[in-house]
Amino acid sequence: MQNQSFVTEFILLSLSWNPSVQKIEFVLFLFCYIATVGANLLVVVTIVKSPTLLGSPVYFFLAFLSFLDACYSSAFAPKMIVNSLYEKKTISFKGCMTQLFAEHFFAGVEVIIFTALAYDRYVAICKPLHYPFIMNWRLCGILMVAWTGGFLHSVIQIVFIFQLSFCGPNVIDHFLRDLYPLLKLTCTATHILGLFVVANSRFICTIIFSLLLISYCVILLSLKTHSSGGRWKALSTCGSHIAVVVLFVVPCIIVYARPPSAFSFDKMVAIVYTFVTPLLNPLIYTFRKKEGKNVMRKLWTRLLGVWKKFT
Secondary structure (H helix, E strand, C coil): CCCCCCEEEEECCCCCHHHHHHHHHHHHHHHHHHHHHHHHHHHHHHHCCCCHHCCHHHHHHHHHHHHHHHHHHHHHHHHHHHCCCCCCEEHHHHHHHHHHHHHHHHHHHHHHHHHHHHHHHHHHCCHHHHHHHHHHHHHHHHHHHHHHHHHHHHHHHHHHCCCCCCCCEEEECCCCCCCCHHHHCCCCCCCHHHHHHHHHHHCCCHHHHHHHHHHHHHHHHHHHHHHHHHHHHHHHHHHHHHHHHHHHHHHHHHHHHCCCCCCCCCCHHHHHHHHHHEEEEEEEECCCCCHHHHHHHHHHHHHHHHHHCCC
């Protein structure tokens, strides 16, 4: 497999040409990135340091999801933040392909974990007596499927893109190395391979979202037999998951599961699933859970106690 590209670097466009606005973008994106990585790593440390939470499959998935969010943001945010300081925002061809692979890899793993969380909630609500047995022995299998699925999704993207030729324009009309803006630059005579690239992302977004809708319809139907208190607790837990799924998967569907020229606000939509969702995930999932907040409070109290001893 040989890459027929003559382009050695791509030029990325900012959200605005105004230098003052670009400085504001730098501050906002830097703050969002630091807050995202900090909040998600705080969730990971809190759960890992608590044997009680780590032994619960749902918290194990939440720690894994937070780790993925931190990795996903780190795949593109640092380069984007640094570029906002320069008038000419460039990225090498290899760097572009590497970041594209990393973004789709972590995003692919994450949407599969969303499905695992939906299955976890289904088992917890519909089969509570069998929950420890079902989830504990399937945990490793679910993680293996997630890593493998994300890797295959990302590899397919890169393999198809490397079959395309980039020999002319190199200005990507986006602040990210996204698929549609990148495919617009191809010099390849046929767009069949490009359609396969887009169909890959379209397929995984649509299938995962459909599975999530089906799972929550089953859960909602099963709540008829629960008491009002149990029904409210189940709805509260499922509501957090649905909110995160909507924030991440729906923007992806808007971007990939429609004709490329249907909308003109792709950049705004991309901000939602690249910056807003990874930042809000810890707040929606872990910080509003009573067990998580209690453990986090104890952890911070312990850390403050250690800090006071050394000051």
